[in-house]
Amino acid sequence: MPDVTQTRIPPGVIDLGVGHPSLELLPLEPLHQAALHRLSQGDPSFLQYGVESGDGYFRTELAGFLSRHYGFALGPEELFITSGVSQALDLICTVFTRPGQVVFVEEPTYFLSLGIFRDHHLEVVAIPTDENGLILEALEVALKQHQPAFLYTIPTFQNPTGTTLSQERRERLVELSQQYGFLIVADEVYQLLHYYQPPPPSLGRFADRAGVLSLGSFSKILAPGLRLGWIQAAPHRLQALAQSGLVASGGGLNPFASAVVRSALELGLLEPYLQKLRSVYRSRLEAMLQALRQEGLEPRYLPQGGYFLWLELDPSFETQRLLEQAIKEGVRYQPGARFSNQGRLAHALRLCLAYYDIPDLLEGVRRLAGVLRVVAAAAGKGHCIE
Amino acid sequence: MPDVTQTRIPPGVIDLGVGHPSLELLPLEPLHQAALHRLSQGDPSFLQYGVESGDGYFRTELAGFLSRHYGFALGPEELFITSGVSQALDLICTVFTRPGQVVFVEEPTYFLSLGIFRDHHLEVVAIPTDENGLILEALEVALKQHQPAFLYTIPTFQNPTGTTLSQERRERLVELSQQYGFLIVADEVYQLLHYYQPPPPSLGRFADRAGVLSLGSFSKILAPGLRLGWIQAAPHRLQALAQSGLVASGGGLNPFASAVVRSALELGLLEPYLQKLRSVYRSRLEAMLQALRQEGLEPRYLPQGGYFLWLELDPSFETQRLLEQAIKEGVRYQPGARFSNQGRLAHALRLCLAYYDIPDLLEGVRRLAGVLRVVAAAAGKGHCIE
Numbered sequence: 001m002p003d004v005t006q007t008r009i010p011p012g013v014i015d016l017g018v019g020h021p022s023l024e025l026l027p028l029e030p031l032h033q034a035a036l037h038r039l040s041q042g043d044p045s046f047l048q049y050g051v052e053s054g055d056g057y058f059r060t061e062l063a064g065f066l067s068r069h070y071g072f073a074l075g076p077e078e079l080f081i082t083s084g085v086s087q088a089l090d091l092i093c094t095v096f097t098r099p100g101q102v103v104f105v106e107e108p109t110y111f112l113s114l115g116i117f118r119d120h121h122l123e124v125v126a127i128p129t130d131e132n133g134l135i136l137e138a139l140e141v142a143l144k145q146h147q148p149a150f151l152y153t154i155p156t157f158q159n160p161t162g163t164t165l166s167q168e169r170r171e172r173l174v175e176l177s178q179q180y181g182f183l184i185v186a187d188e189v190y191q192l193l194h195y196y197q198p199p200p201p202s203l204g205r206f207a208d209r210a211g212v213l214s215l216g217s218f219s220k221i222l223a224p225g226l227r228l229g230w231i232q233a234a235p236h237r238l239q240a241l242a243q244s245g246l247v248a249s250g251g252g253l254n255p256f257a258s259a260v261v262r263s264a265l266e267l268g269l270l271e272p273y274l275q276k277l278r279s280v281y282r283s284r285l286e287a288m289l290q291a292l293r294q295e296g297l298e299p300r301y302l303p304q305g306g307y308f309l310w311l312e313l314d315p316s317f318e319t320q321r322l323l324e325q326a327i328k329e330g331v332r333y334q335p336g337a338r339f340s341n342q343g344r345l346a347h348a349l350r351l352c353l354a355y356y357d358i359p360d361l362l363e364g365v366r367r368l369a370g371v372l373r374v375v376a377a378a379a380g381k382g383h384c385i386e
Numbered sequence: 387m388p389d390v391t392q393t394r395i396p397p398g399v400i401d402l403g404v405g406h407p408s409l410e411l412l413p414l415e416p417l418h419q420a421a422l423h424r425l426s427q428g429d430p431s432f433l434q435y436g437v438e439s440g441d442g443y444f445r446t447e448l449a450g451f452l453s454r455h456y457g458f459a460l461g462p463e464e465l466f467i468t469s470g471v472s473q474a475l476d477l478i479c480t481v482f483t484r485p486g487q488v489v490f491v492e493e494p495t496y497f498l499s500l501g502i503f504r505d506h507h508l509e510v511v512a513i514p515t516d517e518n519g520l521i522l523e524a525l526e527v528a529l530k531q532h533q534p535a536f537l538y539t540i541p542t543f544q545n546p547t548g549t550t551l552s553q554e555r556r557e558r559l560v561e562l563s564q565q566y567g568f569l570i571v572a573d574e575v576y577q578l579l580h581y582y583q584p585p586p587p588s589l590g591r592f593a594d595r596a597g598v599l600s601l602g603s604f605s606k607i608l609a610p611g612l613r614l615g616w617i618q619a620a621p622h623r624l625q626a627l628a629q630s631g632l633v634a635s636g637g638g639l640n641p642f643a644s645a646v647v648r649s650a651l652e653l654g655l656l657e658p659y660l661q662k663l664r665s666v667y668r669s670r671l672e673a674m675l676q677a678l679r680q681e682g683l684e685p686r687y688l689p690q691g692g693y694f695l696w697l698e699l700d701p702s703f704e705t706q707r708l709l710e711q712a713i714k715e716g717v718r719y720q721p722g723a724r725f726s727n728q729g730r731l732a733h734a735l736r737l738c739l740a741y742y743d744i745p746d747l748l749e750g751v752r753r754l755a756g757v758l759r760v761v762a763a764a765a766g767k768g769h770c771i772e
Contacts, residue, residue, distance in 0.1 A: 004443065005431055005434040005436060006437055006638065020434060021434070026430035028428070035425055039414065039421055039422075040418065044409060044410075044412035044413075047609035048391040048409055049605075051391060051392055056388020083636070083639070090480075094505050112635035113635065115632075115634050118631060119481075121484075224637065224641075225434055225435070225641035225642045226641075245498070245499075245500075245501030249499065250610075251610065254469075254613055255613065256613065260642075
């Protein structure tokens with residue numbers, strides 16, 4: 001059978017490393033309804049080469065949606081439609097960096113962003129983080145040594161740690177960006193996936209007074225297959241994106257999906273779906289936490305939203321090396337070293353709460369704990385967590 | 387009213403420069419049918435992160451379609467799904483070039499490709515063309531001076547000239563690519579838009595013995611707003627694209643549109659639509675040719691397909707400078723200098739036959755001829771064409 005999805009899991013394995021939504025949660029019915037609505041309006045404009053910044057009706061709907069959820073009001077002129085955050089990052093590198101420049105990332109950071117920076121011949125410098133996100137004192141030290149084109153940060157429910165940058169640090173970060181003159185590229189795909197209190201407002205709130213490019217996506221709140229996202233920023237920065245070679249030639253990046261999601265927004269289909277996701281993921285997070293704790297595997301941080309749990313094991317563990325054994329026992333995870341551009345964090349691992357339902361999550365945790373117990377025993381240790 | 391399309395035409399102006407399909411020809415009804423079909427199958431896989439090379443079912447359908455139309459058989463493993471040719475070019479530059487390298491283009495060439503090459507910090511060297519496309523003697527001279535990462539060519543119904551690379555030259559070009567070790571990036575978006583005899587087979591026919599990347603798209607045969615295209619090449623080259631940072635992170639480039647067009651192919655909706663386009667565009671080409679000839683404006687070449695007619699005026703004309711006057715008279719065109727990376731071809735212009743229906747095309751030609759007559763008379767010349 002031909003492959004359709006990027007999710008490749010060996011048979012019999014519960015892959016807690018996969019950062020994808022559950023297949024069975026994907027909103028086939030709402031998108032069916034939205035597509036029907038859009039395609040029966042008699043207006044084929046969305047099938048033409050699209051306006052560079054993205055369908056104006058869609059941006060208007062999206063601006064309304066974000067204004068309700070982001071904690072501040074924003075307008076369609078502050079939005080540029082993308083084919084998702086990866087594509088947005090790629091385009092931002094094209095437009096706002098030159099080969100050989102430095103970009104700052106968090107340590108740990110979303111590991112697949114590193115491939116995009118590599119493709120643009122950028123030098124990556126990692127800034128440490130703690131339970132409140134990026135450590136700004138460390139950032140300031142690095143700023144005295146480097147002039148980064150931008151800082152790439154995942155401020156809310158971070159990938160992989162699940163932590164959130166505190167409000168105080170957000171304000172100080174923006175000051176530093178103004179003082180040192182670097183862009184903040186904020187990957188905020190988990191911003192709306194809060195399971196308790198809403199997080200601080202999106203960093204895009206500061207876009208009018210600082211160089212913030214706030215990246216959002218429908219991948220985590222609707223469907224990754226749409227390849228639909230947005231950049232919220234000051235209009236003059238979006239203008240530079242619209243003048244890139246790619247966009248000047250091909251026009252707006254995803255008119256067809258934009259038009260369908262415009263209908264989903266107009267028909268009010270996104271709000272209840274988002275509520276459902278929050279409720280399902282909250283149950284999964286709590287079930288997984290409970291199971292981990294029962295096994296003595298307390299995560300390093302306690303996430304209030306998003307997809308991920310981050311475990312730091314005793315420093316003697318090497319999670320990359322353990323992976324083979326884990327797969328034999330029917331479980332996978334993402335080894336910590338992948339989230340460091342220097343291969344650090346070798347004793348850590350990332351688990352995802354989104355992909356599996358609760359029975360599989362519990363079974364996955366059980367298998368993982370079994371593997372770690374065996375390894376700890378062989379090393380003469382009674383515990384796994386440092 | 388918010389902007390939806392990239393087509394921006396001043397009121398009252400007939401813009402023969404726009405290289406877009408007609409709004410009223412866009413296939414709203416077939417895509418409605420296809421979307422309904424796909425979204426009512428009960429399988430949400432196409433909403434997930436997609437497999438890197440593109441939905442396997444879609445690639446299988448597409449391989450069958452292309453095998454029927456391209457003049458040779460090809461399989462799904464030779465296809466990589468893109469978000470259109472502009473995105474494909476951008477990705478190819480990312481993967482197959484390094485900043486500072488040389489790429490060859492045709493003179494004239496598709497002007498908006500130059501912005502993509504600029505964004506990748508490439509040096510562009512132009513190779514002259516004639517009525518049979520790229521002049522291979524000139525290419526060989528340039529190959530003795532430069533080592534290009536690739537040659538960007540539009541071999542069939544070229545943009546802007548409408549010419550087609552002869553079969554003999556195709557074979558020689560492939561030999562040169564093997565001998566000198568450069569990739570051929572063939573932009574073949576007009577390959578299926580033949581209005582008389584089919585053109586020589588796609589350059590992708592040589593992909594197994596030479597470094598050919600054949601770029602195709604649904605923009606000109608279905609709808610640009612889908613942002614859906616493909617690269618046909620040897621599987622190991624496609625593998626390099628799949629390992630790019632962008633694709634490794636975001637997965638396949640357009641799963642949602644792929645799934646809808648998969649249904650359009652399965653339901654046999656593309657063939658009759660393509661036949662209709664050929665028939666409508668042939669009438670438009672013939673009407674436009676007749677109107678131009680009546681005005682004494684014989685195009686430089688006689689296109690057998692595609693979107694464009696190329697006029698070379700008397701060398702005293704400067705079509706960029708004339709544009710303002712033409713717009714006052716209610717007509718636009720693309721000035722020739724845009725199609726040369728060196729600003730040559732200032733006396734030429736490109737007209738598009740696809741966007742308007744016949745009455746508007748005829749009126750546009752009438753207005754253009756009027757402007758040129760006035761300018762010729764003012765310069766004391768009795769003719770416009772060199």
